[in-house]
Amino acid sequence: MVGQSPFRRVRAVLRAVFCAVLGAATVTAAGAAPERVVSLNLCTDQLAMLLAAPGQLVSVSFLAQDPMNSAMADAARAFPANRGQAEEVFLMKPDLVLAGTYTSRAAVSMLRRLGIEVVEFPPERSLDDVRRHLRLMGQVLGQQARAEAMIADYDTRLAALRADPAHRPRAALYSANGYTTGGNTLSGEILAAAGFDNIAAEAGVPAGGALPLEVLVMLRPDLVITGARYPGASRSEALLDHPALAPLLAAVPDAPATNADWVCGTPYVLRAIEGLVAARKALEDGR
């Protein structure tokens, strides 16, 4: 894919992405700042909205306007939404397209064939990725100064929030279909940063997987963090109403749910950590 592209800048930026992902110290941004940027991915949408200069970002994905998944749904309504179709994106005449490594594969390769520069961001898997991606987005958009300021702010606030209490309560991330999330994920790091031990480790789930309700009940976590509920009904979510889960959920009545702040690696993860820290303090007080 990369080798076939006749555009040098594409290669340069892709190399920049590659280096940044590998954590290389210095990366040189290629060329001048892009003027018409279209983002196709929920997470690049939010990073771009945080860093782009007024008028620089032309369109974000429709998901960015959904408050269930996007921490910046209100801000996203100011932009025309796209559904990641190559045709509609091409007609927006972008000089740079931002995509996730798993978003709209067909559209991305089509846009590349049409000679449009596409930068792909892998999903954020850790709190460190937030910093890395802010820096990368700053370079790609030519907004390095703004990115560095945001990273400094993020680091300060994260350091202030990061807790290592003597007693770490045991928490479970439990969402629809009994899916639990382990430590080697963004959600897992959010949980750990707030001073919780993740029950997934005891159940032998390193990243993510189904945890039978029986096993969860036997492990007896101090806190169960469920996912925010979608409209409409589903059997997958009905599991969270199971009577066997009720005593665990009742332990911390206003426990936070995994919401839009948890989905993407943006500075909004700090808000998720804040909510968890408050829940941990409520647990300590109730003890």
Next chain:
Amino acid sequence: MRYGTLIAGLGALVLVLFAASLLIGPAALGLGDSLGALFAGRGEAAVLVMREIRLPRALLGVMLGASLGLSGAAMQGYLRNPLAEPGLIGVSSSAALGAVLALQTGLAASFALALPLMALAGAVLSVLLLLLLAGPRGSSLTLILAGIALSAFAGALTSLVLNLSPNPYAAAEIIFWMLGSLGDRSFTHVWLALPFMALGWVLLATLGRGLDALTLGEDAAAALGIRLARLRLVLILGVAACVGAGVAVAGAVGFVGLVVPHLLRPLVGARPGRLLPASALGGAAMLLAADIAVRVIAPGRDLKLGVLTALVGAPLFLHLIYKTRREGL
């Protein structure tokens, strides 16, 4: 084999499988802990597992299996056709459509009984349509053709409703409504289904004498004092109540109503009246066995019940078709 011995044997089998269903699960509780939690309430977490997770699941297995076995036996007796089965001829998928509509329109959230009632309505409509299309004698060809059409139609509408749902998980649940599962069901579901199923059992149990008489032909049955119109109505309501309530809480599990009556028919001297209780017990045993198997084969992956019942049922179905063709029916 004597009839009494057969019923006692099947009853014992259901009891053994019920106990096994209670004792098998991902939480790896010991025998003593399980029984202590279930009967004496020892161990807070273990009590939750035994009383709130495993007991309702095992009870639903018995209830659903008995309902499906009974419905299959009754329909086969009435239509005098061994291919009549709620899953095959579209009754289950129509009930699933009713249930999905109740859930997705929010009706079930505001009024809990709407779920089984809507599924029951779907089942009633489909049985009525089938009897209309296939006629009272239910020749194999018309019955199966009408069943396929109904199944496909109800299945397509179910998929459509789930695809249009605002809930991102709903579309993935098409497979649950088609294949059925008892995973993570609770007493809420037991209490929702039980009244309707019990009604269905009572209605179908009264049909024994009428179905026996029907084996002599409709005229002879009428001469024996069987009121055919009434028998037909009771059958429709009984099957709809059983299948509707079952599908509403556990999805459409196929083939139980086909396999069980077929296996047991020679053992009861081919008398439809005697086949009814035997099939109910046999269906409960088959469903419990299938539900244990899904937990043993793929623990934690919610393998669907219909997968296992179809693995056993489909070859038998082919055998039945082969036999039917050979006999030139």
